[in-house]
Amino acid sequence: MRYIGSKERLLDFIYAFVKEKVEYEEEGTLTFADLFTGTASVSRFFRKKGYKIIANDLLTVCVTWAKAALASSNDITFNKLINSNQIKEQELTSLFQNNQDTVLKHLNALSGIEGFIFNEYSPEGKSKRMYFTGENASKIDAIRTQIENWKTNKLINESEEAILLASLLRATNKVANIAGTYGAFLKEWDKRAFNSIMLESIEVSQNDKLEHKVLQKDVQELAADIKADIVYLDPPYNFRQYGAYYHVLETIAVGDSPVVTGKTGLRPWQTQKSDFCYNDKAAKALNEVISRLNSKHIFLSYNTDGILKHEEIIKILSVKGETDYIDVSFQRYKSNGGGSGEIKVKERLYYVRNK
Incomplete structure (x- = not known):
């Protein structure tokens, strides 16, 4: 990261x-x-x-990353989702594929939608901001929407949601057209921004019996x-406010559609200063x-x-x-x-x- x-x-x-x-x-x-x-x-x-x-x-x-980092295999089964018929049969074919990989494969195969990230943070949207290519921004919207739908329908638990969101956030950071933070986007495309966003599995501790908070x-x-x-x-340790410098990731983690302002599309962050x-x-x-x-x-x-x-x-x-x-x-x-x-x-x- x-x-x-x-x-x-x-x-x-x-x-x-x-x-x-x-x-x-x-x-x-x-x-x-x-x-x-x-x-x-x-x-x-x-x-x-x-x-x-x-x-x-x-x-x-950061709370999302922590929930994913402290999750245990006891909580990360995705059994309810797998048994819900929301995952396509052809995505269940691999003999050595675990449930997390199966769910990520499903999310990676989604078609993009023109949602909040597309409109506010890609040049093909209404804002013309160059944080992501239109293709990657629309995939972020599609994946985030799908995770939220699964949560709303109680097909995934809190730990499973955190694992999926942490994977999305990590993947998003790899294709962002930034110099290091989201305080500004680059005026020219960084070559990494043209890579297709791809969610990868998050390591999960096996059978941890401790109750972390x-x-x-x-x-x-x-x-x-x-x-x-x-x-x-x-x-x-310096003037950089994390709420402002990582505002795009914060929006993806929260899953809202805030009123954003300025050239960088900054979300309200004063309560997090x-x-x-x-x-x-x-x-x-x-x-x-x-x-x-x-x-x-x-x-x-x-x-x-x-x-x-x-x-x-x-x-x-x-x-x-x-x-x-x-x-x-x-x-x-x-x-x-x-x-x-x-x-x-x-x-x-x-x-x-x-x-």
């Missing part, structure tokens, strides 16, 4: 630091709260390591209510979250290019107890064509043990 601040490349680094700081002689399964879950890569990773996960984000697209709340309001052994915080993106609010926001957390172990990922300075973060965390941190260097986030990719920046991982 092209996503600002993704921790996909830093998972082993984060895990090693958590293992170093958290006592493993504690009995039972530890609960790990990922309160800015984003693409849910951290939640998925720690779930595989045997932790009980609480994932949270304010964006519906996915929440959609503001972290500043949620912090005091979190009951977890470990809290991991990965807040925004983060105080962490403002120079004059970020320190107060972090202080509110940290002061309200009751968890024994608190970890914070923050980019050294971020709004908050190292000294500010240490001061805020130190209220809870003795603070430690380590650094890792990695390639700077850049757009498809921007920069050489040689500049290295630091991700700093902080730790404080609650007194």
Whole structure:
């Protein structure tokens, strides 16, 4: 996934630091709260390591990814849909094909319809915006409509819906005519935009008996209510508001037809804005979250290019107890064509043990 601040490349680094700081002689399964879950890569990773996960984000697209990442094979059978006669007989022919693949095959074969995404985000629609080719935009509309119909008719459960939507969102991102975010579309077509959108299967954990939770709340309001052994915080670190920069994916995840504005077709997003993106609010926001957390172990990922300075973060965390941190260097986030990719920046991982 092209996503600002993704921790996909830093998972082993984060895990090693958590293992170093958290006592493993504690009995039972530890609960790990990922309160800015984003693409849910951290939640998925720690779930595989045997932790009980609480994932949270304010964006519906991120909540969808988290629900898919934490789904279990116990819930992802698609049996009701398969037995409903909505899937064509010729799509059930493969001996080695599982039900998820069968459903995705059906969705990939749908004919496009000229719906909201087509009209607002393709040049063949009324808006003339170049986020997607007309063919891909109409397929997105058709697939999203079909998933919604199955949900309305109770042919798929919440976990199955999340798996299908996560697959659609991932596929959408691969054919989007963008530099990296949906803050703007490219004036010329990127070659990837001409690929036909194709949904692919999502890995599902087998027979996970743990009860994971996915929440959609503001972290500043949620912090005091979190009951977890470990809290991991990965807040925004610069001015980019995720609600605005990923507005198209948010619309697909929500499945609505909002009134959009401006050259980019921006959906209303003010209710999802983060105080962490403002120079004059970020320190107060972090202080509110940290002061309200009751968890024994608190970890914070923050980019050294971020709004908050190292000294500010240490001061805020130190209220809870003795603070430690380590650094890792990695390639700077850049757009498809921007920069050489040689500049290295630091991700700093902080730790404080609650007194």
